[in-house]
Amino acid sequence: MELDLSGIDIRISDDINTWEEVNLLYNAALKQITTKIEILNEEFQEVHRYNPIEHIKARAKSPESIVKKLKKNGYESTIENMVRYVNDIAGIRIICSFTSDIYRIAEMISNQKDIRVLRVKDYIMNPKKSGYRSYHMIVSLPVYLSDRIVNVKVEIQIRTVAMDFWASLEHKIQYKFEGEAPARINAELLECATMVSNLDEKMLRLNEEILLMEK
């Protein structure tokens, strides 16, 4: 069924004016996208008898972190700047078992009619210098209020359990050392990142072999 949108004021998220509106809209966007992804996962389970998603974590960025990010990038702390320049006020992390699941999930999300993919960063094909691997998407989706529709940005990070394990520890270490961890620790983290990448590859190969045997 086609939605009749005539007469409805579709605003882009630049028109969010107060912190209360930020809170309301980004939390609503998080709820919507979480539900959407859960439904996709259940449908996938139904059709393919296999669950690509292990779990989903959703979080709204704290006001302190938003202000810190604006400051770091040389912007004043205004609502307009938050909405325009901070892409991860609403963030969702999808954890799956295998690297192949990541691209499957990203495709399912991109195929949703009401989701617009604004940017993709594939840190699996192109890992960061730190060794960080993950698939990032910035998407926008419509939040339906009583009198208008507002498009809200959400950052989606998709990674395997092993990538998530690495990223959590690395984040903790960088936080502890305020981004200036000793060179030896950074080198060991990089080594672990290579091990994680090899592990992901091996587990994927094993899983594919088992699937072939079942057939």
Ligand code: 0O2
């Ligand atoms: P936090 O505390 O996790 O929220 P932009 O998306 O343009 O606003 P940027 O930095 O270009 O900013 O985005 P990018 O590279 O896609 O990274 C965004 C998020 O990815 C970070 O958010 C981290 O959550 C994660 N991330 C990126 N690089 C690393 C890394 O080297 N190690 C770990 N552990 N995580 C990383 P924040 O806001 O930096 O932090």
